[in-house]
Amino acid sequence: MKILVTGGTGYIGSHTCVQLIEKDWQPVIIDSLVNSKISVLDRIQKITGTRPSFIQGDVREGDLLK
Numbered sequence: 708m709k710i711l712v713t714g715g716t717g718y719i720g721s722h723t724c725v726q727l728i729e730k731d732w733q734p735v736i737i738d739s740l741v742n743s744k745i746s747v748l749d750r751i752q753k754i755t756g757t758r759p760s761f762i763q764g765d766v767r768e769g770d771l772l773k
């Protein structure tokens with residue numbers, strides 16, 4: 708199952724994604740990268756073997772969330 712993780716490349720979000728993947732969820736990350744780096748995706752992939760889907764954007768953009 709897919710699950711939306713806002714701020715998923717941040718500190719708490721990235722650890723959450725690792726836990727979700729290990730429980731067979733498919734995280735879809737939305738992050739603006741205002742306080743994190745795209746390279747976090749590489750680290751999640753290295754730890755879990757799975758690269759989460761990623762959308763760069765601001766969660767305050769209503770059209771993006773739709």
Ligand SMILES: NC(=O)c1ccc[n+]([C@@H]2O[C@H](COP(=O)([O-])OP(=O)(O)OC[C@H]3O[C@@H](n4cnc5c(N)ncnc54)[C@H](O)[C@@H]3O)[C@@H](O)[C@H]2O)c1
Nearest residue numbers: 714716717718719720738739740741742743764765766767
């Ligand atoms: N090594 C450590 O122990 C360590 C390291 C970092 C942080 N912390 C702690 O963790 C807490 C912070 O972690 P966090 O995960 O809440 O913060 P974070 O800043 O790491 O993660 C928030 C994420 O949300 C994104 N973001 C912010 N506003 C956004 C918006 N409007 N739209 C889309 N994305 C947006 C940022 O780019 C970032 O990736 C603090 O308590 C801090 O002290 C601990």
